[in-house]
Amino acid sequence: MPEDRDIAHGVPPIAVSSTSTLANRTGSWKYIRPIYQDMVAPCNAACPVGIDIEGYMNLLREGKVAEARDLLLRENPMPAVTGRVCDHPCQTHCNRAFFDDAVAIHAVERMLGDLEPEVRVPIPPRTRKEKVAVVGSGPAGLACAYPLARLGYAVTVFESDPEPGGALRYGIPEYRLPRNVLVREIERIRAQGVVIQCGVQVGKGTPWKQLQSYDAMFIATGARVSRPLALAGGEVADVRPGLDFLREVEGGERRTIGRRVVVVGGTDTAVDCARTALRLGAEPVVVCQGTRADLTANAEAVEEAIREGVRFEFKVWPVGVQTARHTEQEPPLEAIRTMYAEREERERLTGVECVRMTPGEADASGARRALPVQGTNFVIPADLMLTALGEEPDLAFLPPEVTRKDYTVIADEFGRNHPGVFAGGDITGQPRTVAHSLGSGKRAAIGIDRYLRERAGEKIADGDPAALRFGGTGNFSITRWRDDDPIRRQSPVNEVVPFEKLNMAHFASVPGKTDRHRSFEERRSSFAEANLGLTTNEALAEARRCFNCGVCNMCELCLIFCPDVAIKRHPSGHAFSLSYKYCKGCGVCVEECPRGAMTMTREGL
Numbered sequence: 001m002p003e004d005r006d007i008a009h010g011v012p013p014i015a016v017s018s019t020s021t022l023a024n025r026t027g028s029w030k031y032i033r034p035i036y037q038d039m040v041a042p043c044n045a046a047c048p049v050g051i052d053i054e055g056y057m058n059l060l061r062e063g064k065v066a067e068a069r070d071l072l073l074r075e076n077p078m079p080a081v082t083g084r085v086c087d088h089p090c091q092t093h094c095n096r097a098f099f100d101d102a103v104a105i106h107a108v109e110r111m112l113g114d115l116e117p118e119v120r121v122p123i124p125p126r127t128r129k130e131k132v133a134v135v136g137s138g139p140a141g142l143a144c145a146y147p148l149a150r151l152g153y154a155v156t157v158f159e160s161d162p163e164p165g166g167a168l169r170y171g172i173p174e175y176r177l178p179r180n181v182l183v184r185e186i187e188r189i190r191a192q193g194v195v196i197q198c199g200v201q202v203g204k205g206t207p208w209k210q211l212q213s214y215d216a217m218f219i220a221t222g223a224r225v226s227r228p229l230a231l232a233g234g235e236v237a238d239v240r241p242g243l244d245f246l247r248e249v250e251g252g253e254r255r256t257i258g259r260r261v262v263v264v265g266g267t268d269t270a271v272d273c274a275r276t277a278l279r280l281g282a283e284p285v286v287v288c289q290g291t292r293a294d295l296t297a298n299a300e301a302v303e304e305a306i307r308e309g310v311r312f313e314f315k316v317w318p319v320g321v322q323t324a325r326h327t328e329q330e331p332p333l334e335a336i337r338t339m340y341a342e343r344e345e346r347e348r349l350t351g352v353e354c355v356r357m358t359p360g361e362a363d364a365s366g367a368r369r370a371l372p373v374q375g376t377n378f379v380i381p382a383d384l385m386l387t388a389l390g391e392e393p394d395l396a397f398l399p400p401e402v403t404r405k406d407y408t409v410i411a412d413e414f415g416r417n418h419p420g421v422f423a424g425g426d427i428t429g430q431p432r433t434v435a436h437s438l439g440s441g442k443r444a445a446i447g448i449d450r451y452l453r454e455r456a457g458e459k460i461a462d463g464d465p466a467a468l469r470f471g472g473t474g475n476f477s478i479t480r481w482r483d484d485d486p487i488r489r490q491s492p493v494n495e496v497v498p499f500e501k502l503n504m505a506h507f508a509s510v511p512g513k514t515d516r517h518r519s520f521e522e523r524r525s526s527f528a529e530a531n532l533g534l535t536t537n538e539a540l541a542e543a544r545r546c547f548n549c550g551v552c553n554m555c556e557l558c559l560i561f562c563p564d565v566a567i568k569r570h571p572s573g574h575a576f577s578l579s580y581k582y583c584k585g586c587g588v589c590v591e592e593c594p595r596g597a598m599t600m601t602r603e604g605l
Contacts (some may be wrong), residue, residue, distance in 0.1 A: 030585025036490040039497040039550030046093035048435035050475030060543035077146035083110025101512030111539035127152030130215035138166025140220035140425030143441030149192040203397025223391035223426040232320030238349035242273040242388035258383025266295035270388035322351040393427040414447025439475040471496040497550030501596035552597040558589035
């Protein structure tokens with residue numbers, strides 16, 4: 001071979017084909033090949049409801065707003081509710097959070113939930129002869145009734161309260177969840193043919209046997225019994241369960257509660273009680289045994305409470321109450337009528353005695369139980385004390401055949417307790433959030449549909465229940481159960497795509513949108529909705545920030561970067577096709593795919 005100085009143009013000789021690759025098929029060189037393979041976005045896998053978040057985000061990107069709303073409503077009957085009160089773990093797991101800001105999924109969901117359809121959806125036909133009874137109209141009960149009605153069953157919901165909604169109506173204040181929003185969501189469920197009977201106490205006013213005429217039953221009565229708090233100083237009328245307080249305010253009662261209110265607990269109910277008391281003119285103090293990190297309440301709600309003026313006392317616990325004799329003041333006219341009668345006296349709360357706490361030694365599970373610090377007692381002045389330590393279910397109405405353990409009804413992953421009887425929500429010991437309750441109701445709906453079809457002699461595919469879950473660990477998908485996904489998938493695998501598999505070189509940093517809020521002055525004096533969310537245009541812009549992790553959205557980068565021109569659009573226009581006659585397995589397309597929707601596999605597999 002001649003030296004470089006002997007080559008006039010300075011380039012060594014190279015092999016050049018005299019024909020095009022149409023004749024010289026480079027595909028014979030490869031031992032590995034690329035394939036399109038849709039995976040699962042981490043937001044989908046983290047959603048306790050089981051929503052195809054990436055799917056409706058992609059539809060919004062394409063401008064298909066109505067289709068995106070329909071896809072969301074397949075899995076979640078109450079998106080306007082969850083868009084406001086869900087802890088949105090989907091955002092915590094959003095891959096975009098590793099790049100700039102997580103997509104504001106809750107705000108997009110809320111926007112879609114608030115949209116009114118142009119055409120009212122007709123009641124689905126009753127294609128099944130079976131009837132299903134649902135006990136409880138909270139999120140779990142409604143989430144069970146909704147898909148069953150859409151599957152063709154006649155569904156009746158029995159509710160002991162005067163109005164449906166359960167904890168959504170009586171446990172979440174209006175400034176977080178406006179009643180007109182909740183009513184609209186419930187009416188959507190009713191529009192599917194679901195019958196809701198209120199004022200019915202199953203097991204008390206209404207015999208349990210009356211429900212045995214139904215072919216299946218779902219129990220979701222929630223947790224309503226407040227956990228007690230033992231205090232030195234005896235029982236005082238001004239020490240009350242926080243949940244009762246919230247129910248009274250929801251009922252329209254706006255009585256004077258005094259200026260100084262102490263709320264005990266680190267739960268969502270505790271924070272709601274404090275923010276409600278603030279709006280009634282009080283100066284609330286929340287007393288928590290642990291640190292701020294130990295609170296079970298929603299972190300954003302805690303932050304909002306602090307900004308509004310709620311005071312938190314961490315690592316503090318009440319040990320007693322202080323009282324004083326108090327003569328009840330009567331209205332002027334009543335006072336004249338009873339001028340010569342003795343006025344009633346009662347013990348009135350004046351203060352809550354507390355003690356500082358410190359972490360004790362770790363137990364076998366690694367948890368540290370807080371211990372009081374001797375000599376650190378102090379008093380917080382108080383006119384009212386609300387306890388919010390969590391609630392337990394009341395299971396006394398259940399017959400013996402419904403198996404339970406302590407305060408929990410036993411249920412499998414489909415919600416089944418025993419043949420024909422299913423349970424979900426707070427009574428099954430799951431995490432007590434709205435999203436988890438909605439998810440458990442949907443799982444039970446699938447379980448009931450499966451049970452009734454098997455009983456009717458229909459052949460049901462005996463598949464792995466994990467296949468119904470996004471990523472094998474998320475909540476059940478009714479779309480996967482029905483096997484009628486409206487979105488075309490390319491060789492789907494039920495695996496979550498990690499951030500490391502995405503190609504960030506093809507994305508630009510775009511800061512996320514933040515919710516709009518009323519001023520703090522407005523919040524402190526009104527029960528109007530505090531968080532105003534995003535505008536429709538802002539929510540749509542936020543949806544366009546979605547990476548569409550793990551799913552081909554026709555960005556064409558694989559086609560552009562392929563050195564062998566072995567990729568072309570499928571005639572349908574909704575996918576790409578690979579010509580393995582010319583693909584030499586270089587893997588450039590896989591490396592350049594921004595969303596991890598392609599992978600390399602061995603030739604011949």
